[in-house]
Amino acid sequence: MSIFGPVPSRRLGSSLGINNIPYKICSYTCVYCQIGPTLRMETQRQHYSDPEELAARVKKRLSQLVETGERVDYLTIVPDGEPTLDLALEELLLRLKETGIPVAVISNASLISKADVRRALYVADWVSLKIDALTENLWKRIDRPHPSLDHGDILVGMEEFARSYKGTLCSETMLVKGLNDGPAELEKVARFISSSLSPSKAYISVPTRPPAASWVQMPDAETVAAAYAIFTEQGIDTETLTGYEGNAFVVTDDPVEEILNITAVHPMRSDAVKEVLRRKGSDEKSIDRLVAEGRIRRVQYGNWVYYVRVMKEGER
Ligand code: SF4
The missing domain is CATH 3.20.20.70 (Aldolase class I)
Structure with missing residues (x-):
C-alpha cells in the first residue's frame, strides 16, 4: 500500500x-x-x-x-x-x-x-x-x-x-x-x-x-x-x-508549437491543420517543414490525410 x-x-x-x-x-x-x-x-x-x-x-x-x-x-x-x-x-x-x-x-x-x-x-x-x-x-x-x-x-x-x-x-x-x-x-x-x-x-x-x-x-x-x-x-x-506529455491546453501564438501540441494528443486531420495555420496567419510551408524535419508524418486514411506526431526516444 x-x-x-x-x-x-x-x-x-x-x-x-x-x-x-x-x-x-x-x-x-x-x-x-x-x-x-x-x-x-x-x-x-x-x-x-x-x-x-x-x-x-x-x-x-x-x-x-x-x-x-x-x-x-x-x-x-x-x-x-x-x-x-x-x-x-x-x-x-x-x-x-x-x-x-x-x-x-x-x-x-x-x-x-x-x-x-x-x-x-x-x-x-x-x-x-x-x-x-x-x-x-x-x-x-x-x-x-x-x-x-x-x-x-x-x-x-x-x-x-x-x-x-x-x-x-x-x-x-x-x-x-x-x-x-x-x-x-x-x-x-x-x-x-x-x-x-x-x-x-x-x-x-x-x-x-x-x-x-x-x-x-x-x-x-x-x-x-x-x-x-x-x-x-x-x-x-x-x-x-502515445507516451508524449504534450500540452494541448497551452495557448500559444506559434502555429508550429500548437500543431505539435495537438498531435501529441491525437492525430490531426489536414483540414484542422489548415485551420490552425489560417488562424495564426501562417501557410502550409510550416507544416511541410515539420514533415521534412521528420517531426510529424502525413498519413492517408479513408478520405482524409492525417498528421501524426513521430515518436522518438527522449521526447516521451
Ligand atoms: S495492465 Fe493488465 S495485468 Fe497489468 S495491472 Fe493492468 S490489468 Fe493487471
Missing part, C-alpha cells in the same frame, strides 16, 4: 497516486503490462487495504503538499494490480472524498459484472475502464484473463455501469501490433464504446514501456491514426496516449 506523487497526468492533471493492492495481484496478466507478469491471478475480492489508515496517510500527505504549495487535482487509485479486488475500495473512496478532492479509479473492468464492484465505483468521480478487444479470443490473447472470467458478462457489466454512473466515465484501449490493431476489431470496439458506454473520452494507448511479454510491439503511427479515425467516425471523443 503506497502513496506516490503527485505526478503530472494528461488525463487527470496533478494526480496523487494511491495503491490499494499488494504488488501484482490481478485478474489479468496482460501481455503489455508495464508492471510485469502477474504474481497472483485472482478474481475473489478480499480486504486488502485498511481504508482508515490509508486515507489518514493521504490526508497527511495533502497537508505537507499544502505547505509546499503543490496542487493536487485528483486522488487516483492506480495500483500495481486490479483495484476492484479490494473489498475495502468503497470505504476507501468515501474516506478519500472527505478531502474535497475528486477521486479517480483506473480499472481493468474484469469484475464489473459484480453488483458490489459497480456500487464501489459509483462513488468515484472519474472512472476509466479497459476495453482492449470485443472478440473473445483476442481478449484472451491480450489480457490473458483468469479462467473463471466471462467476457460476455464483463461487457454486460460495463454497459450496466455506464447506464447508471453519474461521474466522468472514460475507456482505455491498448493497441498491440498484430493483435487488436486491425480495422475489423477496432470497428467492433468503437461500436461497443459508442453504443454501450458513451464515455466522456476514449483513450487509445500504445505500450511505451517494456511489456510483460517481450514479443509485444507498439503499432506504427499509421495504425494509431487509423484507430483514431475509426473511433472518431463513431462519434467518440478520442485521445491517443
Whole structure:
C-alpha cells in the first residue's frame, strides 16, 4: 500500500497516486503490462487495504503538499494490480472524498459484472475502464484473463455501469501490433464504446514501456491514426496516449508549437491543420517543414490525410 506523487497526468492533471493492492495481484496478466507478469491471478475480492489508515496517510500527505504549495487535482487509485479486488475500495473512496478532492479509479473492468464492484465505483468521480478487444479470443490473447472470467458478462457489466454512473466515465484501449490493431476489431470496439458506454473520452494507448511479454510491439503511427479515425467516425471523443506529455491546453501564438501540441494528443486531420495555420496567419510551408524535419508524418486514411506526431526516444 503506497502513496506516490503527485505526478503530472494528461488525463487527470496533478494526480496523487494511491495503491490499494499488494504488488501484482490481478485478474489479468496482460501481455503489455508495464508492471510485469502477474504474481497472483485472482478474481475473489478480499480486504486488502485498511481504508482508515490509508486515507489518514493521504490526508497527511495533502497537508505537507499544502505547505509546499503543490496542487493536487485528483486522488487516483492506480495500483500495481486490479483495484476492484479490494473489498475495502468503497470505504476507501468515501474516506478519500472527505478531502474535497475528486477521486479517480483506473480499472481493468474484469469484475464489473459484480453488483458490489459497480456500487464501489459509483462513488468515484472519474472512472476509466479497459476495453482492449470485443472478440473473445483476442481478449484472451491480450489480457490473458483468469479462467473463471466471462467476457460476455464483463461487457454486460460495463454497459450496466455506464447506464447508471453519474461521474466522468472514460475507456482505455491498448493497441498491440498484430493483435487488436486491425480495422475489423477496432470497428467492433468503437461500436461497443459508442453504443454501450458513451464515455466522456476514449483513450487509445500504445505500450511505451517494456511489456510483460517481450514479443509485444507498439503499432506504427499509421495504425494509431487509423484507430483514431475509426473511433472518431463513431462519434467518440478520442485521445491517443502515445507516451508524449504534450500540452494541448497551452495557448500559444506559434502555429508550429500548437500543431505539435495537438498531435501529441491525437492525430490531426489536414483540414484542422489548415485551420490552425489560417488562424495564426501562417501557410502550409510550416507544416511541410515539420514533415521534412521528420517531426510529424502525413498519413492517408479513408478520405482524409492525417498528421501524426513521430515518436522518438527522449521526447516521451
Ligand atoms: S490489468 Fe493492468 S495491472 Fe493487471 S495485468 Fe493488465 S495492465 Fe497489468
